Amino acid sequence: MTTATDSPPGFSGRQRLILLLLLGSGFLFAADYSLLNVALPKVGSGVGLGLTGLPWIGAAYTLPAAGFMLMFGRLADLYGRRRLFLYGMILLAGASLLGGFATNPEMLLTARVLQGTSTSMALPAALSLITTTFAEGGLRDRALGLNGAILSGGFTAGALVGGILVSLLSWRAGFFVNVPFAIIILLVTPSLVTESKAPDRVRIDLPGAVTVTGGLLALVYAVVQKNIITAVVGVVLLAAFWVIEGRSSAPLAPVHVLRRPTVRWGNFAGLVTFSMETGMIFLMTLYLQDVLKFAPVITGLIFGVPGLAAVFAGPIAGRILGRFDGRKVITVALSLQALMILPLAFLGSDRLVLAVLIPALFLGFFVHVIVIVSYTVIGTSGLPNEEQGLATGLASLTQQVALTVGAPVMVSIAATQSSSLTGTHLAIGVNVAVILVSAAAIWFGLRPRTERTGPAAQTPGPAAKGNAEELAASLD
Template identity: 50%
Template sequence: MTVLNEPSKRASRMSARQRLILLLLLGSQFMLAVDFSILNVALPVIGTGLGFELAGLQWVATTFALAAAGFTLLFGRIADLFGRRRLFLAGMALLGLSSLAGGLATSPTMLLVARVAQGLATAIVTPAGLALLTTSFPEGPLRAKALGLNGALMSAGFTSGAILGGLLTELLSWRWAFFVNVPVALAVLVAAPLVLTESRPARRPKMDLPGAVTVTAGLLALVYGLTRAGEHGFADPVALGGLAAGAVLLVAFWFVERRAASPLVPVTILARSTVKWGNLAGLVAFATETSLVFLLTLYLQKVLGYSALATGLSFGVLGIGTVLGGVIAPRMLARTGTGRGMTVAFAVQAAATASLALLGAGSGWIWLLLVATFVGGVGNMVAIVAFMITATSGLPDSEQGLATGLATMTQQVGITMGIPIMSAVVTAAMGTVLQGVIVAILVNAALALAGVLIRTRASTS
C-alpha cells in the first residue's frame, strides 16, 4: 500500500523550482495588492504636499483603479498570444519606473500620470502572473495550494497596505509609499528570467481589435460610473451616463465576440458554468470584503475617533484571518469539494458580517469588530480561493491567460464597485454616521449571503 501511494505523495509535493516560482510570483502579487490601498491613509498629506484640491484627491485612487480594471482582460489575452513571461517582465519594469516617477512627483499631474502607469502595470502583471502560476502547477492539490497562498497574500496585501502606508508616511514620507516598489521590482526583474520559462500557444491567432476596444472602453466607463456614483450618488447624470455607456459597450462586446474569427474572449468559454458562475461568486467576494473595510474605516474614525494609523493597525486582525483562510482553504476544499466549501465560506462571512450590526458608539465594541473581521476574513478568503479554482479549472493551458484575465478583471471590478455602492447606502440611510454604517453592513451581509445562492445556482446549471 505504501508503494502505491508514493506517486500521489510525490505529485502533491512541490519541487525546488516550483517553490522558487511560487515565491517570485507571490511576492509580485502581494506588492500589487499593497498598491491598491497603500496611498489611502497618505492622501491628505499628499494633497498638502503637492497642492491637490480636496475634490481632486480621490483621483489618486480612481486613476489607478480605472487603468487596472479597464485593461486587465486585454492584457490577459495579449499574454496568451505573445508570451506570459515577456508581458510579466514588461509589466514589472513599468511598475518600477512608474513608482519611481510617483515618488519623485512635483505636481498633481505628474503624480496622476504615475498612478495611471501603475494601474496599467497591474493590469499587465496580475493576469500574466496568475497564468504563469496556474501553468506551473498541474490542476489538483498543488494548484489549489498555490492559488490558496496567492489569494491569502493578495488579500493580506490589500489590508496591510493601509498599515504600511501609515507607517511610511508617519516615519519617513508619503513618497516612500511609491519608492518601496522600486527595489522589489528590480529584484523580480533580475530573478524572473532565471526561474520562469516562457509560455505561449503553438499557433498565434490574430488580435481581436473590435473586441479589445469594446470591452476596454466598456470596463472603463463602468468603473468611472461607479466611482462617480460613490462621490455624487447614483442619481448623478454623469454617473448614470457612465454606467449606461459601460452596459451598452459590454453588450456590444458580446455580439462582437460571437462573430469574431479569433475572439478576444470566445463565447464558448463565457458560457462555461465554472467560468460564468465562478466569476460572479468572485465579484461578490471581492466587492463585499473590500467595501466592508471602507465601512469599518468610517466607523473607527468617525464614531470611535481613531487616527488613520490606528485604523490601519486595527485591520491587521483581518489580514491575519485572510492569511489563515488562504492556508487552510486547499485542504478544506479538497475534503468538502470546491462547491460545498464555497457555500460554507460565504455563509460564515455573511454571519460574521451581520454580527457587526451590533456595533455601538462605545470603545468596548472594538472587540466585536476584531473577532468578527477575523472570522469573516477566513470565510472570505476560502470563498476567493474556491472562486479562483472554479474559474480556472477544466481549461487548457493555452486559455489560462484568458481565464486568469477574466478572474483578475472580476477582482478589480469587485474592489472598485463595492465601495461606491456601500457609500451610496450609507449616505441614503444616514441619520447619524453609525446608523448609516449599520444599514450598509446589513446590506453587505446580504450580498455575502447571495454568494451562497450563486453557488446553489451554479450547481444546478
C-alpha cells in the same frame, strides 16, 4: 485524483522558487493598491492637488487596472505570459520613479495611471503562470491558496507599511519602495520562468479589445463619478463586445469560455465577496473614527491584527479544496462570511463593542480568503493552458471591479439614513442579505446539469471527492 485519504505531492525545489517569485510580485501589487491610502492628504499637498482631486489618486490607478485587465490577460495567452509579466514589472518600476519624483498633479496622476496599467499587465500574467506551472488538482489548489493569502495580506500590509513609510520618511517613499523589488524580479524571472504562449501566432481581435476595454473603463468611471450616461455607454460597449466575440474568427475572449458555469459563477462569487468585504471595511473604518472616535492609527491596527487571519487561511483553503467539493466550499464560506458580518449590524456607540468587532473581523477575514481561493480555483478549472490567461484575467478583473464598487454602493445605502450609526446598520444588513442570496444562487448555478436519481444517487461521485477539475467537467 486527490482524495480525503491521499496526500498531494509536494512542490519541487524549482516550483518553490517560481512560486516565491510570482507570489512576491502579487504581494507587491496588492500592497501597492493600498499603500498610498493612508497618506492621501500629504500626497495631495506635496504636489498641489486639492481636496476635491484626492479621490483621483485612487481612481487613476483603478480605471486602467480594471479596464485593461481582460485584454492583457488574453494577450498573455497569445504572445507570452512571461513577456507580459516582465513588461508589467518594467512599467511598474518606471511609473514608481515618476510618482516619487512628481512635482505637480499631472505627473502624479500619470504615474498612478501607469501603475494601474502595469497591474493589469503583470497580475493576470503571474496568475496564469501559476495555473500553467502547476497541474490542476492538489498542487494548484495549494499554490492558489498561498496566492490568496498573499494578496489579502498585501492589502493589509500595504496600509500598515504605508503609514510607517510616511511617518518615518515621506509619501514619496510609497512610490520608491517598489523600484528595488521590481528590479530584483526582472533579474530573476528570465532564468527561472519559461515562456508560455499559444503555439501559433494569432491576430489580435482589435474590435473586441477596443469595445471591452472601453466598456470596462466607462463602467468603472461611472461608479467612481456616479455618472449614469457613462454607465449606459459602458453597457452598450460590453453588449457590442459580446456580439463581436460571437462572430469573430479569432475572438479575444471566446464566448464558449465566458458561458462556462464555472467561469461565470466563480467570478460572480469573487465579485460578491470582494465588493461586500470592501464595503464592510469602509463602513467600519468610518464607524471606528466617526462613532467611536478612534484615531486613524488605532483604526489601522484594529483591522491589521484580524488581517493576519489571511496568512493562515490561504494554505488551509488550498487543502480544503483538495478534499471537498468546490461548490460546497465556496457556498459555505460565503455563508459564513455573511454570518461573521451580521453582528456588526447591531454595534452601538460604546467602545466595548470591540470585544465583538475584532473576533468578527478575524473570522470574517479568514473565510473571505477561503472564498477568494475557491473562486479562483473554480473560475480557472477545466480550461486548457492556452486559455489560462483569459481565465486569470477575468479573475483579476473581477477583483479590481469589486474593490472599486464595494465602498461607493455601501456608502450610498448608509447615506439614506439620518445618522451615521443607523446608516451603518442598514448598509451592513443589506451587505449580509446580498451575500446570502448570492450564495444560494451560486449553489444552484454550479449544480451538475445532469441530476441522478434512485439508488445510484446515493453513491458519492467524483465531485463529492472535491476535485475542482471534476466539478468543472461535470458542468460542461
